[in-house]
Amino acid sequence: MSHDASLQTLAVHAGEARVKSDYGIVDPIHCSSTFTFANSAAIISMLENGEERDEYARYSNPNSRTVEKKLAALEATEDAILCTTGMSALTLLFLNRLRPGDQLLFFDRCYHRTRQFCYEYLEQFGVRCKAIATGDFQALEAACDARTKLIFTELPTNPHLDVIDIEALAALGKRKGIATCVDTTLASPINIQPSRWGIDFIVHSATKYLGGHNDLLAGVLCGRTEDLASIRTLQGIIGAVAAPHTAYLLQRGLKTLPLRVAQQNKSGLAVAQFLAQHPKVARVYYPGLETHPSYHLARKLLKGGGGLISFELKTDRHGCSRFIDAVHIPKIGPSLGGVETLIEQPYLMSFYRASKADRERWGIDDALVRLALGIEDTEDLIADVKQALDVL
Ligand SMILES: Cc1ncc(COP(=O)(O)O)c(C=O)c1O
Secondary structure, three states: OOOOOOHHHHHHHOOOOOOOHHHOOOOOOOOOOEOOOOOHHHHHHHHHHOOOOOOEOOOOOHHHHHHHHHHHHHHOOOEEEEEOOHHHHHHHHHHHHOOOOOEEEEEOOOOHHHHHHHHHHHHHHOOEEEEEOOOOHHHHHHHOOOOEEEEEEEOOOOOOOOOOOHHHHHHHHHHHOOEEEEEOOOOHHHHOOHHHHOOOEEEEEOOOOOOOOOOOOOEEEEEOHHHHHHHHHHHHHHOOEOOHHHHHHHHHHHOOHHHHHHHHHHHHHHHHHHHHOOOOEEEEEOOOOOOOOOHHHHHHHOOOOOOEEEEEEOOOHHHHHHHHHHOOOOEEOOOOOOOOOEEEOHHHHOOOOOOHHHHHHOOOOOOEEEEEOOOOOHHHHHHHHHHHHHOO
């Protein structure tokens, strides 16, 4: 299937054989841990001709190969590597690209486990990890030197939904000869395809929008075939390959990605607008709102604002918990991007043991709420949030 087809068509068909095993319309789940050869000549033929087949499931399996092709089509990249989690996709990239003495630059408002991996593990191996204030391109450029091998950012950032100008990021990388990587987990390829802006590597926690049903853990790294080849080898050595059942679930989830994200974009904007005019809400972070500092960049780069909204209530942390306990539709829990709406108070969920200074540094107000919308009816969601605000 041509990469020029619309994302809605690619989501359903890309990567899949037209006629499948036993003529089924869906791919079977291949549970094999090993794949056999008819005879010794078949092994030689695979090795000599680079045949696309599997040999041992720690390297790849038919289900992950199919879904990798679909993901590459959705990201408009040459290739994609399916991994066990988003973190394994990201750490494989860092471990592969960075050597002792190299420098990694990253915008600081990123997933806290990414920062933890950089400081607690990469630095142990002699890689310098330098955090730059999110969006400060002057500081980023000033920090680039001959040792800098990779620049990383998330887009949008979590939980404040800052949008980074990845066109400028890609241009900087090209000018300086430094590879660039963007984690667009919170946007999904429906809202942005970073390769079209010149970014080298795209990473996702496929656990979120891509899987979309809160029933799998997976990650994906997309980019040029040439750049991904040695990362795929590393993956085969470490064994961070997604299980066939996970790949099957992801393939199934991806078919409805454009429909789900369209609904999440619609609800995201409507709920954010509702919250922005509510007297008990102090501040709303949503890139589709004109009041958000990234509004203009979001208009340039994103096709939709997504399903994640963060907002601060005019109350203390106890009042915030009361609000969260009063909602009926959202379930209380971390994660985002699935069909079920989730809600959390970052103060409790991720920063309970953090110091006040750290919470202030990362902009975590005691009464900050993170609402990750699912695909429920928009008006039902607004009505539910409204009745919970009435409790305050
Ligand atoms: C932006 C972002 N990137 C990466 C990850 C890691 O993904 P996973 O949980 O699939 O390892 C997360 C997880 O919450 C995330 O929010």
